[in-house]
Amino acid sequence: MRYEEPVFRPPSEAYSLIIQATIGCSWNKCTFCGMYKMKKFRVRDLEEVKEDFRIAKKLYHNVDRVFLADGNALVADTDYLLEIANYANSLFKLERISCYANPTDLLEKSKDELIKLRKAGIKLLYVGIESGDDEILRKIRKGVSSEEIYEACQKAHECGFELSVTVLTGIGGRERMKENALNTAKLLNRIQPKYTGVLTYIPVPNTALYVKIKRGEFELPNAIENLLELRMLIENLEAKTIFRCNHASNYLPIKGNMPEDKVKLLKAIEYALAHPELLKPEWLRGL
């Protein structure tokens, strides 16, 4: 397959056919994110994308999932995405099509457009929420408030999409650990996403937040503080969600179905707090 590297995909799309519908992220301003800094955003030519699908058809016989990269493919025009989805469905018997979506992409499309996309087979949207705390969202330049994130996710649900959301412990620094935990839990409780992924913030060189850390303007919580933040988030989480905190960035890999596994997850955290030697060392953590 031909790709404009680097290409990112959620861990759960490891066995999906990855096709780049867009290149880069149309926002590309979050202070902690370096994923697409080297790419100038653009929507790919439709014929090129179709050609990629034809190449894939020759290479792979059993494609049942397609992930549309890059950063926020949902930002592309609805007609363009419908063409892509219909073309993919004409070549493969697909169980689902998924992509990353920014909250603003959902807010800017009409319900009618979103329902058409859902009917065309785009079933799962990955939304980076990062935090439910408005002060943190403002500082990391997410470009949306917690209320706008809620409205976007609510709209997606009303149009039939499943949501997989990502939040970050440590993204508020030492200063806003409590606010990050409490307000993120509060937002997740309102959204009730099917999947919740918790990552732990790791500074990425050449990003604005990295520079702040180097200047001493942002204090990074240590491993124990991150666990305390995670514990507070879980204690306050009431959403029914498949909870995953087993990313390479996390100090303690835990997962479960909420709310039924809440006690189990909290016990795992208590144990780790009492045995910090079990936590993932810094050199093993990654994004």
Ligand code: SF4
């Ligand atoms: S975090 Fe997401 S929205 Fe923000 S710059 Fe990175 S890819 Fe774009």
